[in-house]
Amino acid sequence: MKVENTQKERNFSNFDEAAAYILQLLSKQIGINSLFIAKNDGITNHIIKALNSDKALIEEGSSMPLPHSFCSLSINHGPKALVIEDVSENELTRSMGIAANYGQGTFVGVPVYYNDGTVYGTICGLDDQYYKLSEEQLYTFEMMSTLLTYVLELEKANHQIQTLTAPIVPVTKGVAIVPVIGEITAPRAQVIIEHVLEKCSHEPMDYLIIDVSGVLQINTVVGEYLLKLVNILKIIGVTPVITGIQPFMAIKVPHFAAALKGVLIEANLESALKQLGFVLIKECKEKSDLR
Known part of the structure; x- marks a missing residue:
């Protein structure tokens, strides 16, 4: 002992x-x-x-x-x-x-x-x-x-x-994505919040997509940190968008999804970008051999 x-x-x-x-x-x-x-x-x-x-x-x-x-x-x-x-x-x-x-x-x-x-x-x-x-x-x-x-x-x-495992990826002017990957602990969640706020203070941001599809584990404390990030973004004039919420998150932290009422939630990045007015186009070109 x-x-x-x-x-x-x-x-x-x-x-x-x-x-x-x-x-x-x-x-x-x-x-x-x-x-x-x-x-x-x-x-x-x-x-x-x-x-x-x-x-x-x-x-x-x-x-x-x-x-x-x-x-x-x-x-x-x-x-x-x-x-x-x-x-x-x-x-x-x-x-x-x-x-x-x-x-x-x-x-x-x-x-x-x-x-x-x-x-x-x-x-x-x-x-x-x-x-x-x-x-x-x-x-x-x-x-x-x-x-x-x-x-x-x-x-x-x-x-x-910790910062590199939650990079801010710019999509276009005013829109960026934060892919959160791996196990989230309270200290790491705090680092992510600080990193996001620092980025938003230096670059104008209208929408920030927080993708949690790569999160391995979540608990009540981590859920509170993510909610804190969402609320802070609202206060500073950045619209948060959540993607990739897994079923285990809703089960383990039942109040998490409920607390996100009024926040745009999409299943994946593609649907989130469509909601923001972006269209993904796959362009295929066939090239014939010139003889």
């Missing part, structure tokens, strides 16, 4: 969950008061995950200008761990406004990169008391930074795959 629970806890659905788990691992090996992961855009430093033991030195969700943060020093230092044993005395930190909040405390930070070398942010430790870090602990910080890079790239690749 304990093994099953552990496996569930390690089944991460996104970067935030993996980041929280990495901080928990670090806290078991390193006794520094606060551990945190920050993301920055070159201007602002945002604390996305924080773990405090005795004192709440770092607030999750807080932000400050990047140049005013200790994280900026870590980024400038490079891929190796930056250790400042006494932030009140070190020449890098003593003139910084935030140093006064941590007395003679210790800071350690390692940048987190994407594979292309772009900085994502930092993984750091902070205490308001002196804390001695061993070489092994510094190495652990650096390894966790590498692990976060790996997780970031996995999330990026997964997002790209």
Whole structure:
């Protein structure tokens, strides 16, 4: 039973969950008061995950200008761990406004990169008391930074795959098709919604045909996401058209079809295009051999 629970806890659905788990691992090996992961855009430093033991030195969700943060020093230092044993005395930190909040405390930070070398942010430790870090602990910080890079790239690749499995195919000006293929999960459904809305915001769209004939499984949660997409399209002035609803969908999510009342529903793409005024013509030409 304990093994099953552990496996569930390690089944991460996104970067935030993996980041929280990495901080928990670090806290078991390193006794520094606060551990945190920050993301920055070159201007602002945002604390996305924080773990405090005795004192709440770092607030999750807080932000400050990047140049005013200790994280900026870590980024400038490079891929190796930056250790400042006494932030009140070190020449890098003593003139910084935030140093006064941590007395003679210790800071350690390692940048987190994407594979292309772009900085994502930092993984750091902070205490308001002196804390001695061993070489092994510094190495652990650096390894966790590498692990976060790996997780970031996995999330990026997964997002790209999810988007590619629901491409927006233009038919003509103002009309496009979204063929949804495979198993739909709640995270994937959310990616599809974001992808569609981004496309609609950049290109004028009158009709969007959502073809679900390639969907393998559906449940109540996924049905709600598809309904959400339909309603959002209506709000932004795009007429949704649904094609390919399979019998198993109506059985498994009985309210799905009922909730689509007033939405144009067709059996397949051909009939949907005909309803929109398109005629498919197959042109055959016989060529005789010229002798």
